[in-house]
Amino acid sequence: MEQLKLGDWTLTWLNGGVTHLDGGAMFGVVPKPLWSKKYPVNEKNQIELRTDPILVQADGKNFLIEGGIGSGRLTEKQLRNYGVHEESKVEQDLEALGLQPEDIDAVLMTHLHFDHGTGLIKNTDHGEEPTFPNAVIHTSDVEWEEMKTPNIRSQNTYWQQNWKAIEDKVEPFHQELEVIPGLKMIMTGGHSTGHSIIKMENGGETLLHMADLMPTHAHSPELWVMAYDDYPLDSIAGKETWFAHGRKENAWYTFYHDYKYRAVKWNEENEIVESVERNTD
Template identity: 65%
Template structure:
């Protein structure tokens, strides 16, 4: 499992599953001859997208960014449509670190689409659902939480009641921004979804910015390269411009949940990768 440390804060990537989605949808109006130079694509025009949660260890607390696609929650049709080749091994990953799901204090949900939120709950006896992280506070924006409970005609295919009903009493929604623990903030951005958030970690003059689905892979660096899935693409563009400018100013690490190549990286002023943590194949 790959990791990165700044000061006393350690991030470790866990196994949350993998999907393969249409490359055209993932790069919106960008022509394939352009985006395919930046990110591998298969013969079905699909790109590999990890769904790997990030474990944060700081001050004796354990925080999780996202929860993966779960295990046994997708139908055969869904597995086929979303190109799922691996389901989650989240609890096994925690076990390798000497932890269980009961040790997680906070779950930071940048948004609640199925590929981020399926790991919040699991089956009991194949019928009922129960919360996976029974002692955790689940943090997400109030806007996102309300849409999760009351999806629109567009979003109901990704906001599933199976992913929230069993854990609803653990959800702590926030407005605008929140400092979850010292040095770790969630900030509401909108864009990909109306309630989408990013995570910013600061310690000892170092910064990590987790852009979530504003920049799902390193190949989405261009602010104009936004997803066809984005509900508010102009907001995504504005927020990408803002936070990439800050990352450049602070020489910040950028971390990824979906990227099949990089876990984290830094770019220089010329857009060259100067430091990186690559995913181990």
């Protein structure tokens, strides 16, 4: 499990499973000859997209960023269509760190699409139950409302099976939430109506988790946004704003989906100057 220190906070990437989705959809109007130079693609035109939650241990608390793809909660058809070659091992990874699901204090959900939220619930002999029984689940109020009442487009990714069992755990926030001093969730919109990013500041260092405004390192150009984005111009505006801020602060950028990088720093020329790479052994 890869780790990154931010001041005296520790970030650890857990194995939340993997999907393989269409590369063209993931890079929108960007031509394949351009994006395929930056991100590998298979013979089905699919790219590997991790769904790996980040454990943030800060100020004596255990937080998770995102929930993973879950285990045993997708149908055979869904496993095939979404290219799920590996399901979540979050509970096993927590155990290896000396933790249990009950030790998670809060889950910070940037948005509630199936590839982020399916792992919030597990199947048991008693039916569907929260995977992290003692955790508060934070997401924006706009995102939570769309999760429960999706439109004709978003109903393909906001599933009732992913919110009914956790309804009493969710504490929606409006616009911005400071979870603890230095750890904020900020609603940006763009990828979804209520999409949020996460900003961390500790020990004189800054970190930005852009979530699906920038799902992989290859999405760093401001105009490279997904066909999956509901409001692509808002995605572009959010990337412009937070890239300018991050470069000024020499910030780390972290990823949930990237096949190769867990975290990177870029210089003004958009070159990676420091990184934490995923261990594929």
